[in-house]
Amino acid sequence: MALRHFFRGLVLAALSVAAVVVHADLPQQVKKPQTMADVLAASKPSDWHALDPQNTLYLELASGRVVMELAPAFAPRHAANVKTLVHEKYFDGLAILRSQDNYVVQWGDPNSDDAAKKRSVGNAQASLKAEFTIPLSKELPFTVLPDRDGYAAQTGFSGDFAAARDPKTNTAWLTHCYGSIGVGRDLDVDSGGGTELYVVIGASPRWLDRNITVVGRVVQGMELLSTLPRGTGALGFYEKPEQHVPIKSIRLAADVPESERANLEVMRTDTPTFAALIESRRNRRDEWYKVPAGYIDVCSVPIPVRPIAAPK
């Protein structure tokens, strides 16, 4: 395979939702300035944490599994309601209904407007009070990015999520980045509940921030969503039922036998290692780069994910 003229030094360029296999026991011969590969190679086991099976969902499609992480710290009602919907097997047999280029894919009940045919939400709620922002609190972890953001007073990372906050309004929220999972709603801000969810598949639509509830993010398997044929109807909806992409099931990882789980760990965002990773993205030190940007936007900092190594 020809590599001439291709980007070199970009092997780790687009990892925000991709798994990274890293050998943590490489020799500590790293010198500053570090590339992201350096940071990953030098990371310690304590720089990572396993995904919580109680907040991890598996969306099963014919093409494979999409691993999603819920964000109960930012959307407690919606995260709990989605889990209830999942326990009710609400999504099983429903479908991806929409794929709009450079924007979102979205799934739900194709019969949601037909009272006779629509799926029952069972013990879940059909709609909930919006969770566009949460109050700032000292308990909320927040690693602040050093650079100014156009859409928010401050941006950074809270737990496993890209986030923003505004000291003036005393609020924090999750930012709309590639892979973000949001809760579809109607004009009424309290009309969403989680029965229809969308995932960002294009450039970060940050103007949605604080206008819709973000309930989580895709951790692995984005390519199964981002490559779906685009719908030709308004907003990228599929025009024919046979174009719908069936959802085999959505399951909570904790409800799946351990042998069938995707055992993944995520880099912690509150560590010196992650601070070094941020700097490696603000100023790319790979030999290929000639002009370091001196900046990185919150959606362009990858939060690395990797399989948990089997015990030796």
Place this chain on the structure above:
Amino acid sequence: MALRHFFRGLVLAALSVAAVVVHADLPQQVKKPQTMADVLAASKPSDWHALDPQNTLYLELASGRVVMELAPAFAPRHAANVKTLVHEKYFDGLAILRSQDNYVVQWGDPNSDDAAKKRSVGNAQASLKAEFTIPLSKELPFTVLPDRDGYAAQTGFSGDFAAARDPKTNTAWLTHCYGSIGVGRDLDVDSGGGTELYVVIGASPRWLDRNITVVGRVVQGMELLSTLPRGTGALGFYEKPEQHVPIKSIRLAADVPESERANLEVMRTDTPTFAALIESRRNRRDEWYKVPAGYIDVCSVPIPVRPIAAPK
């Protein structure tokens, strides 16, 4: 089709590379603040210009046509060289070799490393002096965005392109946005020439700005590239030759019979209408939105494209 719980008011949400059909003769009952739909409906014929057939390329795939616009104002050597390659039919029968999720697709010669098999560039150049930036000049049109950008001193629009400039260094350049077309290169900054081109299919990789030559953008047909299966090799390269996506041809629009051209026009970026469009994106006034962002990044302002209406 159920629309309940779906985003409403977002019909025009992600148009940066999509065609927009607009009826320009709607009644002028628009009141401020305007939505983007208002701006489009109120636009005059003089707010639009036809794509220049001498700078428009058609990438023909089995799935359809991708329409691309070259940017000779920013990359004169590379735009001319790509046109020469196209005249030589250099790309015909080559292939898309790479599809990396949330990053780029890239095409070129699968045999570029095999001196015996590689395609001849004919009268074109295999490599050229880099065109990462151009000198600022008074002749260069530039509509400045009102908001600060993280990656550049100023951002805005120059001709049909998202761009940036820095008065301190007296330079301007095209920004890496969804649909941007760049010139693959090796470590040597002058090693690219246009034989291998990439298109951005994910979140705006602005850290590439000023590190690689941007030679144009996709105007229509992005979905034919963005939905290609992702490559499973390093950097998203396809691992098997049978995965390569064949290029039937690339042609200059001027060399295609008029009856076979995609007759498109693009909204001018140096008009009050485009200024109104920018404002409609800085502060979304569609009823669905509750919190206008008061900001828009240069890659998130759509440059509308529409078919040229047939003469009546």
